[in-house]
Amino acid sequence: MALKKKPVTGMRDILPAEMQVRDYVMDQIRRTYQSFGFTQIETPCVEHIENLTSKQGGDNEKLIFKILKRGEKLNLETAQEEGDLTDSGLRYDLTLPLSRYYANNAAQLASPFKALQMGNVWRADRPQKGRFRQFMQCDIDILGDASNMAEIELILATTSALGRICPDNAFMVRINDRGILRAMALHCGFPEDGLEHVFITLDKMDKIGEDGVRQELLADGFAPESVERYLELLSGAGDDAAGVRRLGETLSGVLPKTAGGLTSTENLAQIMETVSGVAVTDFRLCFDPTLVRGMSYYTGTIFEVSMEGFGGSVAGGGRYDRMIGKFTGIDTPACGFSIGFERIVTILMDQKQSAAVTVPKKAYLIEKGMDAKRLGEIMKQAMAERAGGAQVLVSQMNKNKKFQKEQLGKEGYTEFVEFYREALK
């Protein structure tokens, strides 16, 4: 009976060398976030289909792996549509399950609640290089804190983690606020009902450039005057806290206030100043008025981290004050930051950083047919070395010793001790 050897489409086996890197990254993330008082939690990988399809997940809702109802509930004969066959699915992110978790357990959790989640999520994306249908997400979230202390802590924690994981890579945090984004567009005369459209176009800035954005907005029928004014405002904005405050003066009148009673710009300027003044990790923090971030659930601050020499972002997040209320009926301020775990692992693998190999790895190779008494002595020696902190593999010695050592070398073994039944001649 031949069984299928390959993993299912779009998913993959993780080999030892990559697993070491993943383990190292997870460990650094866990340690760093715990030092900031984030509490690790876990939710089931399987979620109610009603929750997964509640419009919180945007396009991800099209990519759900749905699970067949069990037993009697599955009436294949009368089933008319997919919905009759399924009542659950694999989670496509960790934010929706966190909202459900908080709604379910709030009474037993500290408030504000600082959560750390590391777990797999599943999306039935079209398989392509570097994109997999099962991948790890790594999120921190602060629930129940409306003040910008949440943003400050999230940015400090995530940049600390990134700084530890990739000490040799320069990185940059870009920050914006959905309120500022709206105010800038309104200020330039775009109509309220056209804003979503404007932001979708703006979000392509890094791909199509300023000229591309101009043409797309004009093609969509927006007033040329608004478009020019907008592009000027965007390119003229300073990228530091002072620039944000100047922009605040320009926009005064259309700017919303945060729950803390500050204007969006003053709020953002304070976040930037405090983070810059406090951070112990070296990175660039700048205001980016073109930063949009796709998910519709963001309500305030948004941020994204990019790493020098690598396209795309390595982390991102923002404030989403209205999502938890969908479960609980009680509005709960929330803000989160997600590290692009798979991306970071890829970067480290590309750099061939032999992360985390701090313990010496030693292999005992034992000739076949060793008598039991001597084997016992050898094992005793291995146990003593392990007790002393070493990593000792005890293995039979293969006929092709050279190949065996090469394979072990790939796993990081640098020391080999060979045991023979009798003296070699």
Next chain:
Amino acid sequence: MALKKKPVTGMRDILPAEMQVRDYVMDQIRRTYQSFGFTQIETPCVEHIENLTSKQGGDNEKLIFKILKRGEKLNLETAQEEGDLTDSGLRYDLTLPLSRYYANNAAQLASPFKALQMGNVWRADRPQKGRFRQFMQCDIDILGDASNMAEIELILATTSALGRICPDNAFMVRINDRGILRAMALHCGFPEDGLEHVFITLDKMDKIGEDGVRQELLADGFAPESVERYLELLSGAGDDAAGVRRLGETLSGVLPKTAGGLTSTENLAQIMETVSGVAVTDFRLCFDPTLVRGMSYYTGTIFEVSMEGFGGSVAGGGRYDRMIGKFTGIDTPACGFSIGFERIVTILMDQKQSAAVTVPKKAYLIEKGMDAKRLGEIMKQAMAERAGGAQVLVSQMNKNKKFQKEQLGKEGYTEFVEFYREALK
């Protein structure tokens, strides 16, 4: 829009206190097994339905969560049976995926290959107390080693891990061999085609007792003479290596030989002597001729660990030399040991062992409306403490400060620093 707050049937949210224990157990397991040279690997949680239903999984195959085919492949109109709707499912154990993994990647792995897996598995069991439909398994396996060095290493590694995790609980390893099991029954005159039946009954020994086993065997129509002889042989066997060797003399003629050329009893006696002579952890190791273990894939040695004061087993495993060959077409000796992760966590939670809390946990509580400059100073102080190894939570101060501290106390916070905007009056 009200969403569902509870997890899906039979699965659960893991709260911070339990998560700490889980994290501690995982960490101890990972460290211990790594010191023995086991290499962590990971397989997708989703497996081909063909593999999951290939009769390797026994009753677990009835409990599979099946996943709907995606997109065009799902032809609801023409679907006649479940098989038309699904091409994958959630894994019900880690052994089947390991076999597929090894078949798929053997050329890139060391031989023998020592694998460590920690991951969730899913079984649609009827929900009941303490049993969940998603749970963690934690397995080590040695693939490609036919000698009893594999068994010795597995037992040493697992008992070392258990000794570290539960240093205050005495435990016992019971060991047997499928070959001895067969030889004993054949020796007593049971017919070859009745053996499976005999073992199913024998497996109930701890529930129904010797008398129960006798009655069931007689009721099944086995010769009274065979039954009596069998029960006498079982109860008369010594539980140490010497006892195993004496049994070997009794059974000589019907005993199979292992791949290493030893009789099953001599092989087992050597395992017992070597483990006892080498182990640095304190535990009892004994031969148990009534140990059966359910899974049909075991071919040789089998073992099980029980912990004093807790019913059932906390770990178990054995040799399964014919499973990998189902994938590869090439017989590959294999032996594994699985720690009952959820069971261990339950035991630790019951004992209220505040595991792993080695770092002091400190919470900064900050009055609302703190000005940005002073907030920056406070955060700087927190960052300095974190850099020094402390765990510092920075949180807004709630109106009900007492309740807030109690909730944080549940998470292990024992030190609170309060920051006010101005001197308290």
